[in-house]
Amino acid sequence: MSINNILNTAKLGLFANQGALRVVSHNVSNVSTPGYSRQTAVMVANPGLQRGGDGKSAGDGVHIEQVKQQLDNLMDRRLQGGEAELGRLEGRDRFMNMIENVFNELDGDGLSTRLEKLFTSIDLLTDNPTDAVVRDQVMENAGATSGFIKRMYNGLSELTLPVDKEITVTLDDINSRLKSIRDVNLAIVRQDATPAKALDLKDQRRQMVMELGKIVDIQTIDQGDGGVSILTANGIMLMDHTYAATLSRGPGSATQNTPQTIRVDERTGDLTSEIKSGTLKGLIEVRDQVINGDSGFLSKLETLADEMRWRFNRVHSQSVPGGLLQSRTGAIDLGQNLTTAMSGLVTDTTQSTYVGSPVDLSRVVNGTLSFAYGADPNGTLTQANVPITTGMSINDVVTAINANAGAGVTASVSGNRLVLTGTGGNSFGVVSDASGVLAALGVGAFFTGSGAASMGVDAAMQAKPALLGTGRFITTGATPVHNDANNEGAMLLGDLRTEKFTLFGESATLISHYGTIAGNLGSEQSRNQAEMTSIQSSQGFMRDLRDSVSGVSLEEEMTDMIKFQRAFQASSKMVSTADNLFETLIQMV
């Protein structure tokens, strides 16, 4: 063994420890880098050459065989899966907070508060139906209630637009991320083909994939050359070596009133239902399930508003104001189909075949419509009964009224509204309407419109609160009797506060139904938050576990630094010792 060997071995020691110190330095530098996996230098002793036949040999120093990342791939995958679900819940949470605000009653300024005010003023009207001030109050509160329902509807439907817009922005974000990952992926493949492995690029890619996975649920497949492919959870390719998919919006169905689709590379088909988690899924759920859709809160509000309008109109159309009327015009447009049987009309406003028929015609049943009329409202009145069937068209209803009550009440269509007029100077009122046709056609309507978006109070009644129906005919005698201060109509309107009816499979009052909707929304948001907290907690735990394997501990690096520094110093000492040996030898010469 020569002194040169000693020097060479020491030199290798110097190099190896210097390399290890460089790894330590790299770790320390990246202590705060998100997704960074600490690296360790793997040192391997160089085997010495066997000299002589005695088998005795010394090693030839050390070298760094590889710099290895401290990674647990399984943990990384689990972390990525959790991120997708967390993304979905976070996506929902932001918008659900806004939706919750629309339905929030707890600040004492919501729909139920307005409804209560309306009912309270109606109750006051039962005490004195002729009180003009209270009538005005009823009108004011009815306007406030319908206006608030409209605002709620707008508040919810206007949320759909930003959610949908955000879906588009998110798709653009996904596209740019896919391209970035593809570029990094290509660099990794190229570098991995060389002896120097692309450790840091892999970290970068891992972090980028993790962030993408939070936006949309993906799966990655190792390609064996250092590269990965990215697919949707359902196996649609999003990125490969040189390919990055482009997600875009496709046209929705105008006839079915569906939103724009999500396309891959502008191919036909819709990716929307393929997306199972991630922020994008959260946004889709908010748009299609939380706000819209059969069980969406917009639909629930719509259902509630429809029921409220119908019930109020049903009562009010059978009530009489302080005096009998000479004429009454329906508040609801009759639509473009006056000749088809009411049972055959399309009254669903979401259908493409809807042509504006009054939406409540679907609730009309076979029954008798009765009028009372006479020259003197306080005198003897005559009752006329008009049989109504659902097989009748709107024009047939007009004909039936003229045929059966024509002596006292004439029906006509003017301005596409049903108009009832007292015949020959007669005044008239509605005694009863078992069919509900008047409520459906808006004659004596309290609320107007065809849904929450268009809900309002009958304009004629608002302009002239005296038209508010507060009484009912007394029908105990042979002929109907009209008392201008009769409060039965107001009483029945007030009873709507506590009247139970079935909606969403539950029998409850109007306000209870609304409370249930608000409660359901609260439950959904509460569940969302609980799940989010739970996932955040489990993700935190997973991150802790990942950190415990891959994270950088400064203390650990400091001790390593000292260790390698001392080893470096020791190797340096070996060099100076070998130098001394050379010096001794030289001096011997």
Add this chain to the structure above:
Amino acid sequence: MRVTQSLMFRNGADALQRKYQEVLKTQEKTLSGNRVNKPSDDPTATFRQGVFTSNLAEVKSLTETTRRAQERMGMAEDQITNLHDRLQEAHDLVMQLGNSYQGGQPDVLRAQAEKAMAWFQDTLAGMNTEMDGVPLFGGGRTGNPFDLTNLRTTGIVQRTGPTGGFADAGADFSAGVTGSDAAVPSSVMVTYRTTDDTGAALAAPEFRLSVNGASLTSVAATGGAQTLNLGNGISFSVAAGAVMTDKQAFHFQVVPEYQGGSSDREVKIATGQKVPGNVTGAQLMEGSTDLSNGANVFEVFAGLRGALQRMDPDEVRAWLPKLQSALGQVSNMQGVTGTRGAQLEAMGATFAQEQESLQEAATANVGIDSFEVMSRLEQATQAMQFMSVTQREVLNTSLLDFIK
């Protein structure tokens, strides 16, 4: 498990963030005074709050409407009490003047007729009393229940003798009135005579007519169907074949007819439960219910006034049964109104209790427990301070300080 700087820092930061959120929640609660500020805070409490609020609003509303109805009942009760007092006075007057002693003092009787007229007018005004623009006794109509443009004649009665009481005259006699009569109330007495006051036979039977004590020109009796014009649109008709005896006197009055509604507005006391409103003018003055005696109070005042104007103590005394009947009727109505008023008062008290209970329940449902909130706040802020100190210490443990 390896522990790293980022792990320690992140855990500390997350814990601090959670505490901040807790403090924010607490602040929200203290600012609103409510434990639940949005549906997701407590969905069940949110639903219950809706129900409580609705019930509370309903009870408040019912409290208000029953209070107003109670006021109306109270006012009506006052009017009925006044009416009862007037009838009682009339009763006392009949007891005082309805005897033969007063026969020698006709002026006293005529003077008291003015009092009867005052009772009539006072009663008419009382029956048309309004509250909030609606007559108390209008029974569902806003027009005056009684006025002098809508008159009726009461049933025709006959005196069985000069000192006898009243009895139904039968179907052979009828009366009518058209238009209005400025002299309302009118008290009509038609006397069939075949002899004069001395008992001498008349040349032909006649009808002696008296309206409000004033004698009109006698009309000859034809013996057949006959209608007598008593002026002011008042007529008296005798059917053909009617049997009459000398000095048989027929009496009827012209009084305002009830023109209000059949029943007053009902008062809602709970869902589906209503109590009747005020008694109507028809029930009170014309005895149109089972609880009434069928007495027409205006008729009593009108008839008594007529009897006093005719200065006939026997006729005055003859009104006693009808007067007692009217008194009983008004007493019944007073009782009915009192009972309904008491019922409303009781309901009001129940509502007040219910309101208190619901208010308590609503407050307990979402209200904050100040002590709990303050405890939590204290706990959170202390924990945060402690965590901040700990964080600093934890993150300061570094070998760097020892490496030279």
